[in-house]
Amino acid sequence: MSLPQPVPPSWKDLGKSSNDLLGKxxxxxxxxxxxxxxxxSxxxxxxxxxRDTKSQYIFGDVEAKFFNKPHGLTFTQTWTTTNILKTQVELDNQIAKGVKLELATALTPNTGSKSALFTTTYKQPGLHTRAFLDIFKGPxxxxxxxxxxxxxxxxxEASYNVTEGKISKYSTAIGYSAPEYAxxxxxxxxxxxxxxxxxxxVSPDVEAGAKAVYDTRASPxxxxxxxxxxxxxxxxxxxxKAKINNTGILALGYTQALRPGVRASFGLALDTQRLNDVSSEAAAHKVGASVTFEG
Structure with missing residues (x-):
């Protein structure tokens, strides 16, 4: 008798373990x-x-999220420093078990630009499927x-442009996931x-990963x-954490939990082919930090 199948990850989470290791x-x-x-409440x-080092600009946002767990409702409102108003409404496991409905909208009052994305997600053991309708783009x-x-x-994954009546994008993936590797x-x-x-x-204290990308258009x-x-x-x-790519960019990261709810991270990126170049033009030499407070 086969074991019960878990719910697989969504399409966007395929390869998430290595992406998080190399990207976060x-x-x-x-x-x-x-x-x-x-x-x-x-x-x-x-x-x-x-604060972006290259542009010297400061970007920010304020977000408020309300949960109503008995009714599976989540309401999120976000306002960014670029004057974008975002609203997201989620309804989970109310229409049917494993079904989640979501509406995400964005409005820029200065330009009148707007977007709306309606999403339906269905999850069951062995199956994870999603459908999106971009109302204003295409649709x-x-x-x-x-x-x-x-x-x-x-x-x-596949996208269909309703106005043009054709498939505009398609992708596929295959993988294997186990507790120790993927x-x-x-x-x-x-x-x-x-x-x-x-x-x-590799062990409870060590993780390793790699990623290779080949673009037939950009890399003939x-x-x-x-x-x-x-x-x-x-x-x-x-x-x-440490990572290096085939162009010689070496990145190092250190994260420390200072106390419960307070975490600090520090990062450094070096172009190993230009280690002696300390001028401002050495854009690959970067340093940064982040601090997170959670209460």
């Missing part, structure tokens, strides 16, 4: 601050700010599905770009973008 906790593009607080407030209908059994994953291969952008990722939890000579990295836990409150 490297604050190298500036200084960021995030504060999260929660009230007894199930309202979560989040204030975030980021465009996008659907993706991931099926899983015994650790093997198979996914596909492998995923993507065929993206109408199968013109191929990506392979690998993640391995056969060049492959390769990135490898590792994460090491120093103790229960701190860890270090």
């Amino acid at each position: 906790d490297f604050p190298i593009n500036g200084v960021a601050l995030e504060v999260k607080t929660a009230t007894p 199930n309202v979560l407030f989040k204030v975030g700010g980021n 465009t209908f996008t659907a993706d599905t991931v099926i899983g059994r015994d650790g093997f994953l198979l996914g596909a 492998v995923t291969i993507h065929g993206l952008a109408n199968l013109s770009t191929y990506a392979a990722s690998y993640y391995h939890r 000579s056969g060049n492959v973008a390769l990135e490898v990295g590792a994460k090491v836990y120093l103790d229960g409150a701190a860890f270090v």
Whole structure:
């Protein structure tokens, strides 16, 4: 008798373990601050700010999120420093078990620009499927599905432009996921770009991963973008990360939990082919930090 199948990850989360390992906790593009607080009435407030080193601009947003768990309702309102008003309404497990409805809108009062995306998600053991309708762009209908059994994953995504009456985008993926490791291969952008990722939890304190991307349009000579990295836990409150790509960019990250609810991260990126270049033109030499408060 086969074991009950878990709900597989969504399409966007295929390869998430390696993407998180290689993409998160490297604050190298500036200084960021995030504060999260929660009230007894199930309202979560989040204030975030980021100063970009290259542009010297400061970006930020204020977010309020209300939860009504008995009715599966989540309401989120966000206002950014670029004067964009975002609203998101989610209804989970109310229409039917495993069904989630979501409406995300954005409005820019200065220009009148607006967007609205309606999403339906259906999750069951062995199946995770989503459908999106971009109301103002196209309109465009996008659907993706991931099926899983015994650790093997198979996914596909396609977009259909209603106005033009044709499929505008399609992608596919295959992978295998286990508690200690995961492998995923993507065929993206109408199968013109191929990506392979690998993640391995070597031990409780060490993680390693790699990702390779080949774009048939941008790399006719056969060049492959390769990135490898590792994460090491120093103790229960701190860890270090390192990664390097085939162009010689080395990135280092250090994260420390200062106290419950307070975390600081520091990042450094170096172009190993231009280590002696300390001029302002050495754009690959970057340093940054982020601090998160959560209460």
